[in-house]
Amino acid sequence: MDEYGSAPIFPNVRTPEDVFRDYRGRRAGILKALTTDVEKFYKMCDPEKENLCLYGLSNETWEVTLPAEEVPPELPEPALGINFARDGMAEKDWLTLVAVHSDAWLIAVAFYFGARFGFDKDARRRLFTMISNLPTVHEVVTGSGKKQSKPPNSNGKSKSGSKPSKKPNSNSKPAKQPLPKQEDQMVKEEGGDKDQAYLCGTCGGSYSNNGDFWIGCDICENWYHGECVRITPAKAEHIKQYKCPACSNKRSRE
Numbered sequence: 001m002d003e004y005g006s007a008p009i010f011p012n013v014r015t016p017e018d019v020f021r022d023y024r025g026r027r028a029g030i031l032k033a034l035t036t037d038v039e040k041f042y043k044m045c046d047p048e049k050e051n052l053c054l055y056g057l058s059n060e061t062w063e064v065t066l067p068a069e070e071v072p073p074e075l076p077e078p079a080l081g082i083n084f085a086r087d088g089m090a091e092k093d094w095l096t097l098v099a100v101h102s103d104a105w106l107i108a109v110a111f112y113f114g115a116r117f118g119f120d121k122d123a124r125r126r127l128f129t130m131i132s133n134l135p136t137v138h139e140v141v142t143g144s145g146k147k148q149s150k151p152p153n154s155n156g157k158s159k160s161g162s163k164p165s166k167k168p169n170s171n172s173k174p175a176k177q178p179l180p181k182q183e184d185q186m187v188k189e190e191g192g193d194k195d196q197a198y199l200c201g202t203c204g205g206s207y208s209n210n211g212d213f214w215i216g217c218d219i220c221e222n223w224y225h226g227e228c229v230r231i232t233p234a235k236a237e238h239i240k241q242y243k244c245p246a247c248s249n250k251r252s253r254e
Helices: 016-034 038-044 082-088 091-116 121-132 137-142 181-189 245-252
Strands: 053-056 062-065 214-216 223-225
Touching: 016 038, 016 053, 016 062, 016 091, 016 121, 016 137, 038 062, 053 091, 082 091, 091 121, 091 137, 137 245
Parallel strands: none
Antiparallel strands: 053 062, 214 223
């Protein structure tokens, strides 16, 4: 694996699905930096240091480090000097700025691979459709994205094999919302079930009825793997109102 975490995509990747998996891994890493690991990320971005960049790696981790020394770099570079603006603006605004630049970098890397591997217009469209079906980093960090429907067949805040309910007095199940046309078509093309189109707000992974524990945010109504937000089924039983990392960070700075 090189310094960008690119081992999974070199040298065998050739399809839009492979590039999308790389994109999703890098995106998950950046989201961790800006949500669950935000305190560590903030401290690492010391304005007294040299120009720093935030890299999302394809293994769903992140790194704050100096830009590549080689010119031109092997991959597009993320925004340079994110640490310099840290103390010159409100923390919320600074994180929002980093999120926007991170979205731009993720797209640049994905379409760099598309150009490198000679994707035609249909392959590029397929890649862009898969990317567009995930909320952007900016939407997750700010909570500004369109509210996501709750996973089907759930009568509470969590989704797992044991299905611990956060609303024991309610027997109603949320209505399953129709999928957007593009997302529905993508599911059909890939031969999947519509339940798989529900996405974790942190890693972007699809919902599947395999016993994984899920928890929904009471503020933005996005859903998350318990593992992604470090919530266990036992811990969820004692949470009256769950706020995801993005909503918690947003409200703590208001």
